[in-house]
Amino acid sequence: MTHPxxxxxxxxxxxxxxxLLAWLLATMAAAAAPPPDGGHPVVAADALAKGIxxxxxxxxxxSFGPRAADDGGPAACWSIDVAxxxxxxxxxxxxxxxxxxxxxxxxxxxxxxARSPRPPPSGTPGGIIAIENKVPGSPKLGxxxxxxxxxxxxxxxxFLSGVEAIPGKAMLVFQLGExxxxxxxxxxxxxNYGRSVKLADLPHAYVHYEGRAPDAAWRREALARIEQHxxxxxxxxxxxASGEPLRRTEVRARLRRHEFLFGGTIKxxxxxxxxxxxxRYRDTVDRHFSGVVFENDLKPGVLExxxxxxxxxxxxxxxxxxxxxxxxxDLRIRGHYMVPGVWGSFASRDKQxxxxxxxRLLGHLRLIATKAGPFVHEFDVINHPVGWTNPPxxxxxxxxxxxxxxxxxxxxxxxxxxxxINEDRTFNPGFQQDHYFSCVQQLVDGGTPPxxxxxxxxFHSGSLVPPEELLRVSDRFATLVPALMLTEWDVMTNGDxxxxxxxxxxxxxxxxxxxAYRGFLMWVWWEGAGWRPEAALFRRDGTEKPNGRVWxxxxxxxxxxxxxxxxxxxxxxxxxxxAGLYDLTVTHDGKTAMLEHALPLAAPNTAxxxxxxxxxxx
Numbered sequence: 161m162t163h164p165x166x167x168x169x170x171x172x173x174x175x176x177x178x179x180l181l182a183w184l185l186a187t188m189a190a191a192a193a194p195p196p197d198g199g200h201p202v203v204a205a206d207a208l209a210k211g212i213x214x215x216x217x218x219x220x221x222x223s224f225g226p227r228a229a230d231d232g233g234p235a236a237c238w239s240i241d242v243a244x245x246x247x248x249x250x251x252x253x254x255x256x257x258x259x260x261x262x263x264x265x266x267x268x269x270x271x272x273x274a275r276s277p278r279p280p281p282s283g284t285p286g287g288i289i290a291i292e293n294k295v296p297g298s299p300k301l302g303x304x305x306x307x308x309x310x311x312x313x314x315x316x317x318x319f320l321s322g323v324e325a326i327p328g329k330a331m332l333v334f335q336l337g338e339x340x341x342x343x344x345x346x347x348x349x350x351x352n353y354g355r356s357v358k359l360a361d362l363p364h365a366y367v368h369y370e371g372r373a374p375d376a377a378w379r380r381e382a383l384a385r386i387e388q389h390x391x392x393x394x395x396x397x398x399x400x401a402s403g404e405p406l407r408r409t410e411v412r413a414r415l416r417r418h419e420f421l422f423g424g425t426i427k428x429x430x431x432x433x434x435x436x437x438x439x440r441y442r443d444t445v446d447r448h449f450s451g452v453v454f455e456n457d458l459k460p461g462v463l464e465x466x467x468x469x470x471x472x473x474x475x476x477x478x479x480x481x482x483x484x485x486x487x488x489x490d491l492r493i494r495g496h497y498m499v500p501g502v503w504g505s506f507a508s509r510d511k512q513x514x515x516x517x518x519x520r521l522l523g524h525l526r527l528i529a530t531k532a533g534p535f536v537h538e539f540d541v542i543n544h545p546v547g548w549t550n551p552p553x554x555x556x557x558x559x560x561x562x563x564x565x566x567x568x569x570x571x572x573x574x575x576x577x578x579x580x581i582n583e584d585r586t587f588n589p590g591f592q593q594d595h596y597f598s599c600v601q602q603l604v605d606g607g608t609p610p611x612x613x614x615x616x617x618x619f620h621s622g623s624l625v626p627p628e629e630l631l632r633v634s635d636r637f638a639t640l641v642p643a644l645m646l647t648e649w650d651v652m653t654n655g656d657x658x659x660x661x662x663x664x665x666x667x668x669x670x671x672x673x674x675x676a677y678r679g680f681l682m683w684v685w686w687e688g689a690g691w692r693p694e695a696a697l698f699r700r701d702g703t704e705k706p707n708g709r710v711w712x713x714x715x716x717x718x719x720x721x722x723x724x725x726x727x728x729x730x731x732x733x734x735x736x737x738x739a740g741l742y743d744l745t746v747t748h749d750g751k752t753a754m755l756e757h758a759l760p761l762a763a764p765n766t767a768x769x770x771x772x773x774x775x776x777x778x
Contacts, residue, residue: 201352203350233273240254241342242337255334257331295329299691318654360657386669397733397769413722413742414743416742418720421678423682448716450740454493495538498542506521533577541567619650620653646680665714672719
């Protein structure tokens with residue numbers, strides 16, 4: 161491999177070879193290493209006997225009891241038979257109470273034994289294990305996917321807790337509603353190690369995804385497409401104050417901000433004027449991103465509260481300070497979001513009795529357009545237009561099938577910023593992808609198309625979509641609107657940091673290689689800020705993880721042009737590079753001048769003329 165953009169792959173060759181062998185032997189088996197000593201249990205010894213089973217519409221049966229078979233397996237287990245897929249993942253679930261404290265940032269290990277006399281379809285996870293607080297929004301402590309086969313095997317799933325367990329509300333939940341299967345579960349243990357161990361040091365299953373190999377053909381093709389679609393010859397004509405060309409002049413061109421939106425979420429409270437605690441966080445944004453999106457500060461309810469005085473985490477003056485900070489550094493901001501499609505605290509499920517629902521939703525749209533319009537570069541106009549249920553259950557059920565079109569028309573009357581639509585689990589095959597495609601298709605056919613299609617990417621170890629499938633799905637949606645963005649990317653691999661780094665590498669390469677993509681945004685990138693701390697690129701002390709190294713090597717180094725060239729006899733500078741905002745250092749007759757100039761991907765073939773003012777020379 162001679163391409164310079166595969167350097168981050170070469171370092172992993174020996175590791176991958178070993179991993180492939182281990183995967184062939186134990187793809188669905190848990191790691192054999194015993195759990196470390198220490199920690200304290202957070203579920204009772206008889207936790208499974210206390211489990212609560214539920215299934216919608218007779219989709220499944222479940223019971224706990226002794227096993228009659230004398231095959232060396234456990235004495236007692238849960239037996240669950242899912243006859244057919246339900247309308248949602250949690251249509252079939254087994255819930256176990258969490259009885260001891262878990263703090264945000266604690267390393268927790270879930271261990272159990274399982275087998276599947278009738279496994280789910282090949283290549284699909286059997287279900288999800290989630291620990292969540294049973295309060296509105298179901299905030300997750302941690303989660304991961306798992307699949308069992310016909311033999312009893314131990315499954316280990318470590319996670320870094322994203323939130324604190326609420327006493328009496330925290331539950332471990334097996335969510336099994338998406339796949340028909342028969343499953344047996346036994347010997348559940350959940351141990352909290354606090355911060356005494358690293359997540360990567362806890363046992364975890366070996367997971368692999370198609371296309372991960374260092375010499376994968378799809379990656380060679382994608383890297384070639386990056387050279388074709390993302391790198392072009394730029395041309396700039398330099399003249400002096402008198403309009404004369406600066407002939408045979410040396411110029412260094414350094415890309416400062418990508419045109420492609422490489423970035424992540426930010427929290428306004430981390431930009432309080434005078435607050436020095438988050439300097440490393442802010443410096444990381446400045447060094448590695450070309451754009452950002454406010455995680456919560458512009459959402460319905462939060463924006464309204466912040467304008468009314470706010471609280472310890474959200475105030476409008478902090479949002480304004482963060483926006484000004486970004487503007488000073490030429491960082492673009494996405495406005496997330498105008499209107500929700502799914503039910504939540506701002507869109508009450510009061511349904512037909514909620515006569516104020518329409519005005520409340522459009523009221524937030526008008527508010528965010530007015531308050532954030534001056535500093536954002538684009539808006540998510542509709543967030544989660546179809547949601548996670550089959551059939552969809554959204555605000556359109558109450559407000560009419562034409563409501564989303566009304567939202568887009570209203571937004572276009574208030575702002576000229578691009579309007580994006582945004583949905584989750586689009587890459588995974590199934591009803592959610594199809595519902596989203598149909599929703600966008602209806603808007604296009606009705607004459608109210610969005611300007612771009614946002615595709616969220618909240619992955620875990622049981623849902624790693626192969627890069628080639630990611631590209632196929634992207635092709636499908638680009639037929640509707642040829643502007644795509646990976647808007648919310650994070651992945652939890654339950655302690656396997658090498659897997660996490662490889663998957664970031666491959667999804668970055670795949671997205672950047674696809675000509676329809678306009679950006680790639682991390683939803684969690686800092687361990688101390690975000691709902692999934694395990695997914696972060698950087699630890700709490702600012703040191704980079706293996707996936708952070710991948711981001712730096714690709715986004716901040718290999719794809720960030722730094723070229724030196726000499727102008728020709730007409731004063732024209734030509735060089736190949738990635739698109740974006742450049743710093744140009746001009747050296748002429750022993751003096752230097754600094755200029756900045758945007759060189760877009762879709763620039764005209766003629767060279768723009770830049771004048772170096774007389775007082776610019778030093």
